[in-house]
Amino acid sequence: MTPAPRRRLSERTIARLPVYQRIVDEWMHEGRTRVDSVSLAERAGVTATTVRRDLAGLGTLGTRGSGYDVVPLREALAEALGQDRSCEVIVLGAGNLGRALVNSASFLPQGAVLLGIYDQDDAVVGTEVGSHRVTSVAGGIPHADVAVLCVPASAAQAVADECVEVGIRALLNFAPRVLTVPPGTVVHDVDLSIALQVLLYRLHHGGGFWGDLWRASLDEAPPRVSAPEDPSCAVGRTRP
Amino acid sequence: MTPAPRRRLSERTIARLPVYQRIVDEWMHEGRTRVDSVSLAERAGVTATTVRRDLAGLGTLGTRGSGYDVVPLREALAEALGQDRSCEVIVLGAGNLGRALVNSASFLPQGAVLLGIYDQDDAVVGTEVGSHRVTSVAGGIPHADVAVLCVPASAAQAVADECVEVGIRALLNFAPRVLTVPPGTVVHDVDLSIALQVLLYRLHHGGGFWGDLWRASLDEAPPRVSAPEDPSCAVGRTRP
DNA sequence: GGATGTGAAGTAGTTCACAGCC
DNA sequence: GGCTGTGAACTACTTCACATCC
Numbered sequence: 001m002t003p004a005p006r007r008r009l010s011e012r013t014i015a016r017l018p019v020y021q022r023i024v025d026e027w028m029h030e031g032r033t034r035v036d037s038v039s040l041a042e043r044a045g046v047t048a049t050t051v052r053r054d055l056a057g058l059g060t061l062g063t064r065g066s067g068y069d070v071v072p073l074r075e076a077l078a079e080a081l082g083q084d085r086s087c088e089v090i091v092l093g094a095g096n097l098g099r100a101l102v103n104s105a106s107f108l109p110q111g112a113v114l115l116g117i118y119d120q121d122d123a124v125v126g127t128e129v130g131s132h133r134v135t136s137v138a139g140g141i142p143h144a145d146v147a148v149l150c151v152p153a154s155a156a157q158a159v160a161d162e163c164v165e166v167g168i169r170a171l172l173n174f175a176p177r178v179l180t181v182p183p184g185t186v187v188h189d190v191d192l193s194i195a196l197q198v199l200l201y202r203l204h205h206g207g208g209f210w211g212d213l214w215r216a217s218l219d220e221a222p223p224r225v226s227a228p229e230d231p232s233c234a235v236g237r238t239r240p
Numbered sequence: 241m242t243p244a245p246r247r248r249l250s251e252r253t254i255a256r257l258p259v260y261q262r263i264v265d266e267w268m269h270e271g272r273t274r275v276d277s278v279s280l281a282e283r284a285g286v287t288a289t290t291v292r293r294d295l296a297g298l299g300t301l302g303t304r305g306s307g308y309d310v311v312p313l314r315e316a317l318a319e320a321l322g323q324d325r326s327c328e329v330i331v332l333g334a335g336n337l338g339r340a341l342v343n344s345a346s347f348l349p350q351g352a353v354l355l356g357i358y359d360q361d362d363a364v365v366g367t368e369v370g371s372h373r374v375t376s377v378a379g380g381i382p383h384a385d386v387a388v389l390c391v392p393a394s395a396a397q398a399v400a401d402e403c404v405e406v407g408i409r410a411l412l413n414f415a416p417r418v419l420t421v422p423p424g425t426v427v428h429d430v431d432l433s434i435a436l437q438v439l440l441y442r443l444h445h446g447g448g449f450w451g452d453l454w455r456a457s458l459d460e461a462p463p464r465v466s467a468p469e470d471p472s473c474a475v476g477r478t479r480p
Numbered sequence: 481g482g483a484t485g486t487g488a489a490g491t492a493g494t495t496c497a498c499a500g501c502c
Numbered sequence: 503g504g505c506t507g508t509g510a511a512c513t514a515c516t517t518c519a520c521a522t523c524c
Contacts, residue, residue: 018434053495065502080441081437082445100340108433176262180285189285201320205248287516292485302485303483
């Protein structure tokens with residue numbers, strides 16, 4: 001399947017694929033068999049052109065005049081996101097955030113397997129989180145493909161260094177602190193406080209970047225969802 | 241202070257300002273009095289040119305030949321982010337994520353005040369979260385400047401509608417679902433599962449977008465932190 | 481010398497407009 | 503007719519290279 005031209009996908013495109021996938025999944029469960037770029041776009045909060053360009057990058061999936069068949073579309077999305085390959089994940093830090101992620105049904109994509117959730121604090125070691133039990137990290141950090149850091153900012157860099165030590169090559173960092181890692185390791189920093197600050201900036205500046213433009217011609221008719229996107233709530237950084 | 245040309249800042253710039261602020265804060269507490277773009281850039285995971293362009297947008301803060309004075313720099317960052325204005329925030333949903341945010345020291349920027357954390361479930365109403373007590377939402381959602389949605393995806397749109405109803409004009413949505421709101425309201429969708437998926441994509445594609453380039457000339461010398469940034473972990477959407 | 485600030489060039493991503501196909 | 507796929511224009515952002523000022 002998927003004769004896939006396997007073009008390299010743009011970064012923004014990749015971030016949108018999971019959104020498309022979730023919507024298509026939902027519709028598939030509702031029994032829909034076809035999807036078109038306009039309704040998908042509306043539901044995903046982007047323009048139809050963007051949807052078509054994104055999906056065109058996955059191969060030739062659409063049928064002119066009728067849209068996309070959900071089954072092959074879902075398949076192509078899953079494959080592009082690498083969900084056919086399996087991948088071991090550990091969560092470090094069993095505070096509220098770590099527990100929230102482990103409990104969340106949508107956090108782990110298909111193919112990803114949670115090996116465990118770890119903490120340093122004996123008070124939480126042994127407690128249950130979803131179907132897992134918090135393990136002590138005293139014996140060292142176990143190996144995995146990806147480590148999700150939910151530790152305090154003050155500990156983040158040290159924990160990251162340990163992860164690198166045991167050979168973990170991908171880190172997802174939720175601590176409010178940009179991590180430094182040696183080449184060969186991929187890091188992605190996600191800072192939850194940034195999202196609120198960006199939102200506040202918009203609020204204070206009259207509804208946002210686009211707000212002022214619209215204020216000029218506020219007669220009515222909310223401009224289509226054409227917002228330039230992105231709101232980069234994360235500051236990411238990668239070094240292979 | 242701050243003769244501030246008050247140019248409109250770019251979206252990516254705004255997302256980086258909180259990062260700069262955190263670093264400058266830390267250094268200020270350590271007693272540093274000067275900062276230069278190179279060290280700030282290194283710590284923030286961006287290039288020095290980007291730092292200079294970002295800061296230049298805040299006014300004339302730097303001194304050629306010596307760098308930036310931390311005190312006016314911190315002040316300018318705070319002002320640009322609107323931290324001089326006060327703003328009332330409520331958190332809706334007292335699950336692990338809601339509790340994580342309320343407990344986090346860094347979630348609320350200066351100027352933002354948490355009015356309360358609310359939940360529908362009587363089992364959690366009344367329990368303590370940080371210095372707050374979870375309040376029932378039975379009496380309706382209270383007014384605030386910003387609502388942070390930490391409710392299940394299935395409830396998100398309904399809760400958002402209620403927020404709009406009571407006049408809340410800014411929503412920060414952590415539910416994995418893109419919200420639709422009427423014009424006049426600013427929404428920012430943050431999807432925590434996307435970050436992991438983007439990271440996995442990079443991992444599967446040999447260390448990332450830039451990985452392949454480097455693979456070509458992998459002699460050594462990790463390329464500087466010049467990674468093009470962004471990793472859009474969020475899919476945002478705004479409609480004033 | 482040593483740093484900032486910025487025009488100009490380069491790169492990434494989006495939107496337009498329409499050709500192409502069912 | 504309807505909807506996809508895509509060249510071309512456009513917009514946003516980054517990086518280079520260097521003038522500028524302490």
